[in-house]
Every structure is written in structure tokens, then in C-alpha cells.
Amino acid sequence: MDQLSLVSSNKIFGGYQKVYSHQSSELKCKMNFSLYLPPQAEGGDVKLPVIFYLSGLTCSEQNFITKSGFQRYAADHGIIVVGPDTSPRGVKIPGDDESWDFGVAAGFYVDATKEPWSTNYRMASYVNKELYELIQQAFSNVVDPERIGIMGHSMGGHGALISTLRNPGLYKSVSAFAPICNPIQGPWGTKALTGYLGDDKSKWVEWDATELVKKYDGPPLTLLIDQGSIDQFYLDKQLLPENLVEACRSVGVPVILKLREGYDHSYYHIASYIGEHFDFHAKILKA
Template identity: 60%
Template sequence: QSFKSLRHFQKKVSGIAGRFLFCLHFLGESFKSCSKILHFKQLKSLFSSVSNMTVITLISTNKCFGGLQKIFSHQSKELDCEMKFAIFLPDGAPSADAKLPVLYWLSGLTCNETNFIQKSGFQRYAAEHGLIVVCPDTSPRGVNLPGEDDSWDFGSGAGFYVDASKDPWSKHYKMFSYVTQELIDVINNNFPTAVDRQSIAGHSM
């Protein structure tokens, strides 16, 4: 009887141990699965961030008051066309650790991204104060809408920084959304900007 009791006890202990080991195995596999899912989500998030970044293409660069005056182009999702912007980087190319304030300069009628950088001489003061200055174009370009080049104060070079509400203009002429959203994201993702120190200025239009 004692022998039977002992065997019954051993079976009971073995059953408990087996269930315990199974639980440990199940928890281990669950942890691995969770880790794989988490790792996959992290990779997916990383790839999503990279794929959403706008590719910018350097057109020109010039030394200016100790800094660099550059012009870039990129494909705009808001305007559905290629756009250009000028950017002044003080002290050459600041490191990623040096976050600098940004001024967005909006030029007026018939202007583009080059007028302010060529005629004003602002670079001297931007270099002195460590200020990044961004100059976007004033309208979409090359979209070939009927009538957009008929007048100097409407269409090309005259986007007025507003979003058009009627076709066919509303597909391309969304300068408000471009300047206040897309362009800012492009600049912040590609240059050492202080996102909490950004200003806007302009002349005409």
C-alpha cells in the first residue's frame, strides 16, 4: 500500500511538473512571438518613416558670409509638381546636434526662390545670428493649367499662399498647405532645425 501511495505521489508530482514545464514552454514561445511582432512593428514603423521622407535634390550651393546658400528641388505631394526652395545654412553645414532657429521668407508677385537670396543681402545678418532662412517658390511650376500664364498677377509666380477651392486649380495651387505643412516637414527632416523656434516673414503679395 505504501508502494502504491508512493507511485501515486510520483505520478501526481510528474503531472504537475509536466504541466509546469508546458506552461513555461508556452510562455517562452509566446514571449518569442511577442518579440517578433514587436520587432516587426518597429521595422514597419522605421520603413514607413523612411518611405514618407521627401527626397531633396541639390541644385546649387555657394559660400556666403561664412555659411552656405543652397537651392534644392523636390517632388511636392501637396502641389503635385516639382518645387524648388532656397536655404541659407550659417557656419557652413551645422552638425545634427546644433539645432538652429528657422525663418521662412515668403516673396511677392512674379518672384521665385531666388529673388530674396540674390537681392537682399540677408545672409550677412543670418550668419551673425545663427539663423537658417528658407525661401520657397511663390507658386506651383510646370503644371500647364489654362490661363495660368496670361497675367502677371495670377497663376505662375502668383500663388498668394492660399489653397484654391475649384478645379482645375485645386489640384496644384495649394500653397497654404505647402508652406504651412509639407515644406516645414521637408526642412525639419533634412536640416538641423529647432522645431520650437520657427518664424515667418515676407514682402508683397
């Protein structure tokens, strides 16, 4: 494990919430990620399922581990949870900190192809290749490589969806809180995709969950989408879950859309339903 440095470790619900840092070869910078080891990991003689959690705009690896209360459910189910950061850090590209919805903390889990972003902004390859493999290698005594799921929030909810749809079989279970569902149709998505990929919209569809699901040809998958009814970004048509549901129905991909009355876009919504999401993932990963 010499490529990892331990940043912090706190006991919670019988397990350990850790943060590690490492030098990322995809992003060409030092990155933090969180790792929750449930009590069942102690002793290292049993292989446990893993859930990746991808955070939203403005977040680091800290928001989910401090605000959602997920550790109670990860401990109950015996699931390891990995939380990457949301963009490369400290690489200083001109304009990278000018807005909260592009650049730093807004990597959108895509691989940029447009200069100057294409050298570092490779969050898709970072999450789905580098970190995915690193976790299996560094924690091989407790990680079951056959039982890996993914979830996320907002930009990260979309990241979870596209990571699953673009890499059939890599993640066995997927769910999302208030995900951006059809970025090519919303202001956040069009800004990010123009910036990272350029103006050619034929490239954007390769990174859009609603478009990708129409072409999905992998193992059977059920999508769980959780959406607060008074979420400002939902009301502003940034998220568009109905478009994803319609696309799923058109091709027969099962989708569950939970519309939660009175909940907003914040971690109060996530904390309220994270237990249900762990139940959903556990049912699939432990089947």
C-alpha cells in the same frame, strides 16, 4: 535626404546658400526652394532657429537670395532661412501665364478650392505643412522645431501674416515688407481670391490678414510691418497697412508699422531694413 536634389550651393558669409528641388505632393509638381545654412550649422551638433521667407508676385526662390543681402544677418544670428517658390511650376493650367498677378508666380499662399486651380494651387498647405515638415525631417540635426518664424514681401508678406494667424503657434515670430494687408479690399486680392476661391466672399475672409487678426486667439504675437512711403502699390491702395493696424488695435494685438520715407516697393527697401527684421525675429526666437 533622398527626396531632395541639390541644385546649387554657394558659400556666403561663412555659411552656404543652397537651392534644392523636390517633388511636392501638395502641388503635384517639382518645386525649388532655397535654404541658407549659417556657419553655426557646421558640425550639426546645435539646433538653430529657422525663418521662412515668402516672396512676392513674379518672384521665384531666387529674388530674395540674390537681392536682399539677408545672409549677413542670418550668419550673425545663426538662423537657418528657407525660401519657397511662389506657385506650382510647369503644371500648365489654361490661363496660368496670362497675367503676372494670377497663376504662375502668383499663388497667394492660399489653398484654391475652385477648378481648375484646386488640384495644384495649394500653396498654404505646401508651405505650412509639406515644406514645414520636410525641413524639420531633412535637416533634423540642425533645425530647432520650437523656434520657427516667418517673414515675406508683398504677396508673400500677406502669406506670412495669414500663415501665422491661421495656424496659431506654428510660427513664433512674424514680419512683413510692404505686405498686402487686406486683400478683400484691393484689386490684386479680389482678382486672386475670386480666381482661387470663387465668388462667395464669405470664403475670402478666411484668407485675409485684416479679417483674421480680429479673430486671432493664439499665443501672444507682435506684428512688424515695414512699408516704403513712395511704394506705388501702397499709393494705389493695393496694400492697405492702415486697415491691418486698425484691426490689430481694435482687438489689442500689438503691431509695429514702420513707414520708411522715400522707399519704394523694390528689394532696395528690403535690403535696407532686412537687418532690423532679423534682429526682431532673433529677439523672439532666441528669448
